[in-house]
Amino acid sequence: MPGFRGRGWKVYILLFSALCGVLYFTEGRYEFFRLRDLAITPANVLSDDIIWRAVPGNANVFWPCLLFRGRDFVRGVADYYPVDVKLKLAGWGRYKVSVSPLDVFLGVSWNSKFWWLSANKRMWRADLPSSASVRGLRFPNRPILAWDPEMAMPIDPERQMGDVYPSSLPMAKIVKWYDTIEKIAWNEEIYCLLAKKADGRPVVQILLGSEERITGEIIVKDDASDWLPLAAALEKIYPGRAGKVPPGLIINATFTDTIFTVTNRGAK
Numbered sequence: 001m002p003g004f005r006g007r008g009w010k011v012y013i014l015l016f017s018a019l020c021g022v023l024y025f026t027e028g029r030y031e032f033f034r035l036r037d038l039a040i041t042p043a044n045v046l047s048d049d050i051i052w053r054a055v056p057g058n059a060n061v062f063w064p065c066l067l068f069r070g071r072d073f074v075r076g077v078a079d080y081y082p083v084d085v086k087l088k089l090a091g092w093g094r095y096k097v098s099v100s101p102l103d104v105f106l107g108v109s110w111n112s113k114f115w116w117l118s119a120n121k122r123m124w125r126a127d128l129p130s131s132a133s134v135r136g137l138r139f140p141n142r143p144i145l146a147w148d149p150e151m152a153m154p155i156d157p158e159r160q161m162g163d164v165y166p167s168s169l170p171m172a173k174i175v176k177w178y179d180t181i182e183k184i185a186w187n188e189e190i191y192c193l194l195a196k197k198a199d200g201r202p203v204v205q206i207l208l209g210s211e212e213r214i215t216g217e218i219i220v221k222d223d224a225s226d227w228l229p230l231a232a233a234l235e236k237i238y239p240g241r242a243g244k245v246p247p248g249l250i251i252n253a254t255f256t257d258t259i260f261t262v263t264n265r266g267a268k
Contacts (some may be wrong), residue, residue: 032176033182035063036093044135045099046083063093079162081130082118082137101136110147112155130163142178148196173222177204180224184231186244195222203254208245215247216265219254228254230260
């Protein structure tokens with residue numbers, strides 16, 4: 001019986017070798033496992049060449065590799081272009097690739113550079129050359145956010161190998177800041193929101209005016225729930241200006257209670 005078992009294993013090896021040979025011959029003649037197609041939709045966000053260059057080399061000759069290395073493929077595009085990429089299997093050797101430009105929420109000034117921040121917490125330099133290859137990017141007309149160097153770094157370079165970074169900014173809090181200022185009378189006068197620390201506490205310094213000339217400042221806690229009551233109080237103090245802040249004033253509302261102070265920017 002031991003001899004039969006030994007011959008049985010040899011038979012299995014021969015059959016396996018024959019099967020591999022058939023598959024090799026079939027692949028060489030018919031390219032059965034070749035990557036057939038990438039259906040890219042929509043077709044005008046990024047050029048097809050950029051998408052195809054991100055396909056792992058072995059996936060071109062053995063299409064299942066792309067299925068197992070799909071994350072590498074997606075990152076090969078999304079790490080270098082401000083787009084969102086999704087990959088789905090669409091048939092034998094065929095995939096569907098969905099590419100959409102990132103939803104740009106805000107412009108951020110940090111580290112002496114200007115950045116764009118998307119709604120899904122990704123950041124890239126505003127002068128990133130690859131952005132020009134992305135069609136459909138829309139940039140909002142919101143006051144810029146200046147992120148002070150004393151605050152936590154808004155990107156994590158160790159988690160990124162390309163040009164588009166995952167952001168560590170507190171997105172929910174920032175969205176609330178901008179949703180709130182849209183409801184107040186001095187929204188149109190705002191040039192910039194400066195996130196910084198004062199006496200070790202995070203605050204937001206709202207700068208009024210323009211880059212060339214700052215006309216006033218409103219310093220508030222980073223919890224936007226206090227901003228609307230402050231705006232209502234200013235409307236009562238300055239009724240003739242429909243709640244807008246007179247030029248030249250600095251309003252500090254960072255105290256622990258409802259008290260705020262008003263000083264003149266020119267005062268010594």
